[in-house]
Amino acid sequence: MSETTTGFDTGGIDTILARYDGFEGHLIGILHEVQKLYNYLPREALERVSEQTGFTLERLYSIATFYNFFSLEPRGKHVIRVCTGTACHVKGAPRVLQEIEERLEISSDETTPDGQFSIEHVHCVGTCSLAPVVVVDQDTHSHVKPSKVRALLKNYEDKG
Amino acid sequence: MISIQLNDLQVECEQGRTILEVARAHGVEIPTLCHHPSLPPAGLCRLCIVEQEWPDGERSVKSSCTLQATDGMKILTDTDRVHSLRAGVIELLLLRAPHATSIRDLANLYGVEQPALTQLQEPDGCVLCGLCVRTCEQSMAREAITCAQRSTGRSVATAFHDRSENCVGCGSCVNVCPTGVLHLEQQDGVRRIFWNDQLLNETELVPCEDCGDEFTTRQLLDWTAQRGKPNAVDTEHPVCPACARQRQARRMARPLARY
Numbered sequence A: 001m002s003e004t005t006t007g008f009d010t011g012g013i014d015t016i017l018a019r020y021d022g023f024e025g026h027l028i029g030i031l032h033e034v035q036k037l038y039n040y041l042p043r044e045a046l047e048r049v050s051e052q053t054g055f056t057l058e059r060l061y062s063i064a065t066f067y068n069f070f071s072l073e074p075r076g077k078h079v080i081r082v083c084t085g086t087a088c089h090v091k092g093a094p095r096v097l098q099e100i101e102e103r104l105e106i107s108s109d110e111t112t113p114d115g116q117f118s119i120e121h122v123h124c125v126g127t128c129s130l131a132p133v134v135v136v137d138q139d140t141h142s143h144v145k146p147s148k149v150r151a152l153l154k155n156y157e158d159k160g
Numbered sequence B: 001m002i003s004i005q006l007n008d009l010q011v012e013c014e015q016g017r018t019i020l021e022v023a024r025a026h027g028v029e030i031p032t033l034c035h036h037p038s039l040p041p042a043g044l045c046r047l048c049i050v051e052q053e054w055p056d057g058e059r060s061v062k063s064s065c066t067l068q069a070t071d072g073m074k075i076l077t078d079t080d081r082v083h084s085l086r087a088g089v090i091e092l093l094l095l096r097a098p099h100a101t102s103i104r105d106l107a108n109l110y111g112v113e114q115p116a117l118t119q120l121q122e123p124d125g126c127v128l129c130g131l132c133v134r135t136c137e138q139s140m141a142r143e144a145i146t147c148a149q150r151s152t153g154r155s156v157a158t159a160f161h162d163r164s165e166n167c168v169g170c171g172s173c174v175n176v177c178p179t180g181v182l183h184l185e186q187q188d189g190v191r192r193i194f195w196n197d198q199l200l201n202e203t204e205l206v207p208c209e210d211c212g213d214e215f216t217t218r219q220l221l222d223w224t225a226q227r228g229k230p231n232a233v234d235t236e237h238p239v240c241p242a243c244a245r246q247r248q249a250r251r252m253a254r255p256l257a258r259y
């Protein structure tokens, strides 16, 4: 029923929107929930939100591209965020990032072909005393050394 | 009425006016880029900066387009500091839009030559003043273009860089753009609006019933009618402003002809 002409299922979006009475001031929260649903923000999803809320697609696009947190591209099951902020940089983040990229055979902002991992780099996650920091999904890994990367990734591979 | 000191002038103005408005009303030049009289001030470009002098002689730098005049205020628009700060702003603008006449004129006026900084990316000619986005949103109530991305990647764009379904082809954005990166082409009954070479949208031109001049677009006619604007052009029988005035004049002349 709640499908677009291209067969995109919008039921989940409609359920999310139904919980709001009035959308002004809630756009970021809404997009946040929609992203959780699909793991990224598909164009069709933004179109549905636009249709239902009356905000133009341009407004949504502007928000979705402004915040680092949102992604318009499909992301892996596990998102690896490597902090390359000042403290982490000094403590060797570039080498950690390089090691992760080499092991997964993708670059930053890319996703492995099997859809398991995406790599992103972020600027300071606010725990500089733990530098260098790598955040995978919700888990913060501290004092990461290139030599620890293999084990770290293995951990998530096993989780499937 | 309140009274402020503007350089050597003592001037009176209404409460709630901005320094920029007061200065312009008294012929005091202040350059602006992101300001437009029909839009709320944005304070984005920092070109309109002036110095405010406090009673103790301390001075602070403010953007005059957002600074409201208060009684007894002392404002200096032409100090060395103001001049050199503006020159710094112009240098950055020149990096973004080296070919725009408006920016080059400013650079000449402020003696800015080739910027000392090195270019990190190819200049796209847009100074990100936001006038187009704000006009589209606030005057036209369309929000058909927006500022996308952040930081150095920020640019004016439509959603997914596709044609914007919300653009009615009014051309307001083109009119306010100070650099000319937004432009408009009309051919074979179609109006196309571009940001650089990126097409924002195509709209259908509509001729005037009297003179045949293609003066507006179908989408714009429908939108103004929908907004219920007074003076909206008749969607069924569109007449351009010049011909509308002539019709009006003829209507007024008719009863006179009887005498």
Ligand code: SF4
Binding pocket: B132, B135, B136, B140, B142, B143, B144, B145, B166, B167, B168, B169, B170, B171, B172, B173, B174, B193, B200
């Ligand atoms: S031409 Fe389109 S993008 Fe430009 S102001 Fe009009 S509606 Fe907005």
Ligand code: SF4
Binding pocket: B125, B126, B127, B128, B129, B130, B131, B132, B133, B156, B173, B176, B177, B178, B179, B180, B181, B182, B195
């Ligand atoms: S396109 Fe023109 S009006 Fe819009 S932000 Fe760029 S320079 Fe300003």
Ligand code: FES
Binding pocket: A083, A084, A085, A086, A087, A088, A089, A123, A124, A125, A126, A127, A128, A129, A131, A132, A133
């Ligand atoms: S720089 Fe990495 S956590 Fe602050």
Ligand code: FES
Binding pocket: B031, B032, B033, B034, B035, B042, B043, B044, B045, B046, B047, B048, B049, B063, B064, B065, B066
């Ligand atoms: S004109 Fe005042 S900041 Fe741009």
